[in-house]
Amino acid sequence: MCGIAAILWAEAEDAPTAEDAKAAKAAVLKLASRCGIARRGPDSLDACVPAPHVALAASVLTMRSKGDARQPATDASGNALCWNGEWFQGGPAPDAADAPAVLALLAEATAGAPDAETAAARAADALAASVRGPYALAFYCAAARTLLYCRDPFGRRSLVVRGREIASTAPRDDGAGWTEVTTEGVHYVGGCAAWHRSFFDGVGWPPAGRPWREAGPADASKTLGVALAASVKRRCAGLSEVAVLFSGGLDSVVLARLAHDALPADATIDLINVAFGERRGDAEKAPDRLAARSALRELRTACPSRKFRLIEATAAPGDLARIADDVAALAAPCSTHMDFNIAAALYVAAKGEGVLYDGSDADHADGGDGEHRLLRYATDAPREELPDLRADGKCRTCGKAAKARCVSGLCGGCCRRKGRSDAAYACGAHPKRLTYAEKCARADAPPAPPPAVVEKAIVKTRARALLLGMGADELLAGYARHRTAFKRGGLEELEREVGGDVARIATRNLGRDDRVTAAWAREARYPFLDEDVVRCVRMDLGSSVADLALPPGDGCKRALRSLALSLGLPLTSTLVKRAIQFGTRIAPFSNRLAFGAARRGDGAASFDVAKLVAGARRVADEAS
Incomplete structure (x- = not known):
């Protein structure tokens, strides 16, 4: 993995001459510094000036042990390449540097190209036909005397542009005007050569009018398992350590389980779990924290020989508050409050630093039995399917407005009166409140002694590769909107919704995620977005990936749930999905800081660092 910076001067402008290459090199290194490129690749930082009007710089995070990994890579013909990616299939050996191989591929494809448009078209065809894996690149084509740049068709690596400046991340001091490079094809000044259609036809965009085929659940699980296991194996090849962004949910636990099969027996798998809280102990109740601890027990049972x-x-x-400015700068040009929430969770995870959980029963927030009310499984009664006991929306006792989810179909007052008269009665929609007498008794009672604080040592992962489950919900119908689409129009409408999600993967947020993760010199790897996995799901499995007639935790992502069950993960296979911003509790946490209350939060609003920092100061003052 590397960081990229490039500057292209118009030849008609007063650009550095060939004799002034030193000044051009200094200019691109200055841009690299402003963009924080060295954070992405701490092993080396260098620059080159392949032509009087072009300067390239690259930092390198060495992931392969053999070969010349220094960048920019150059050849005798005057071509130069900054490569930020992994050529997982059909490229060099897992322990050999792939930048020289990509440079040779592009140099051969563009040899003799008379102009930028021709060079870009040839480069696009060569990349689409040969390279399988995530990448972003900047390539100076000596034959056409032009700079080409692009992201892979799925957009798994970041690249941003402003005018004639290109970089992996926008500068912290002046991020205005920078936009993400689109994934339409290979760009050059003034145009873009689109990817060849055969790439998309081969990796997941079925021809128009093709019916979504049926397959048995057992066959679907087996087929998906083979493709996903191969994807994880490719992303673990040559590694002695790997980390997983570990929410304890279905996607991340399956990845950790498959990583066990792919890695050497003595390799350590670090599971990085993130949670947010305003007071000490709050984070212990975050759904992702509880789920991760439960999943750890399952993984240790399924893989007793592995060190997790x-x-x-x-x-x-x-x-x-301390990281807000850095997170916002890295996420740019993605700038909404929701972008910040997700980016902040990834930022804390990618740092890879925290307290080591040993799995002792004394530490269990759920009492050691592996269950907790915040962990919802398919065996739980789905909330939307609880019977509506109201009479025309009114309380059955007093006639006031009642809640549909009240277990007795009552309004709040009647429900709580019933709870006071019946100690065994409980209602999640109307939780019991303390009476005035109970509040007075509690106020008069001496305060309980504060719990003993046991400081634990901080540990940090050494893994440079971080496995993430992005793409699983888009491919396998894991979002609530997929269930809505199925209810609205059956399989046909569901296929349209899933197809749209797959088509939008490249333009959504993978660039943001790469920028945030790479800031800690870790390479994000997405096994679910492997070309073969996407093709398998879209072309081979079809409607068998999900059965949305079944309740949440059972029907959504059904093929993956069946795979988890076959891998020895029974509880994980039925866990209901939670989005990262809610599972980690960053959304209500940051909403209270930025908007004053969790329910006032607006994910689509522009993120304001000053408001969040002011909110953090307010909370600190209240606590003191």
Whole structure:
């Protein structure tokens, strides 16, 4: 993995001459510094000036042990390449540097190209036909005397542009005007050569009018398992350590389980779990924290010989205020409050630093039985399917407005009166409140002694590769909108919704995620977005990936749930999905800081660092 910076001067402008290459090199290194390129690749940083009007710089995070990994890579013909990616299939050996191989591929494809448009078209065809894996690149084509740049068709690596400046991330001091490079094809000044259609036809965009085929659940699980296992194996090849962004949910636990099969027996798998809380102990109740601890027990049972380390990273208001500016700068040009929430969770995870959870029963927030009310499984009664006991929306006792989810179909007052008269009665929609007498008794009682604080040592993962489950919900119908589409129009409408999600993967947020993750010199790897996995799901499995007639935790992502069950993960296979911003509790946490209350939060609003920092100060003052 590497960081990229490039500057292209118009030849008609007063650009550095060939004799002034030193000044051009200094200019591109200055841009690299402003963009924080060295953070992405701490092993080396260098620059080259292949032509009087072009300067390239690259930092390198060495992931392969053999070959010349220094960049920019150059050849005798005057071509130069900054490569940020992994050629997983059909390229060099897993332990050999792939930048020289990509340079040779592009040099051969563009040899003799008379102009930029021709060079870009040839480069696009060569990349689409040969390279399988995530990448972003900047390539100076000596034959056409032009700079080409692009991201892979799925957009798994970041690249941003402003005018004639290109970089992996926008500068912190002046991020205005920078936009993400589109994934339409290979760009050059003034145009873009589109990817060849055969790439998309081969990796997941079925021809128009093709019916979504049926397959048996057992066959679907087996087929998906083979493709996903191969994807994980490719992303673990040559590694002695790997980390997993570990929410304890279905996607991340399956990845950790498959990583066990792919890695050497003595390799450590670090499971990085993130949670946010305003007070000490709040993070212990975050759904993702509880799920991760439960999943750790399942993984250790299924893989007793493997060393799994659950590293629990926790952020308090002060922590979030300290990192807010850095997170916002890295996420740019993605700038909404929701972008910040997700980016902050990834930022804390990618740092890879936290307390090591040893799995002792004394530490279980759920009492050691592996269950907790915040962990919802398919065996639980789905909330939307609870019977509506109201009479025309009114309380059955007094006639006031009642809640549909009240177990007795009552309004709040009647429900709580019933609870006071019946100690065994409980209602989640109307939880019991303390009476005035109970509040007075509690106020008069001496305060309970504060719990003993046991400081635990902080550990940090050494893994440079971080496996993430992005793409699983888009491919396997894991979002609530997929269930809505199925209810609205059956399989046909569901296929349209899933197809649209797959087509939008490249333009959504993978660039943001790469920028945030790479800031800690870790390479994000997405096994679910492997070309073969996408093709398998879209072309081979069809409607068998999900059965949305079944309840949440059972029907959504059904093929993956069946795979988890076959891998020895019975509880995980039925866990209901939670989005990262809610599972980690960053959304209500940051909403209270930025908007004053969790329910006032607006994910689509522009993120304001000053408001969040002011909110953190307010919380600190209240606590003191």
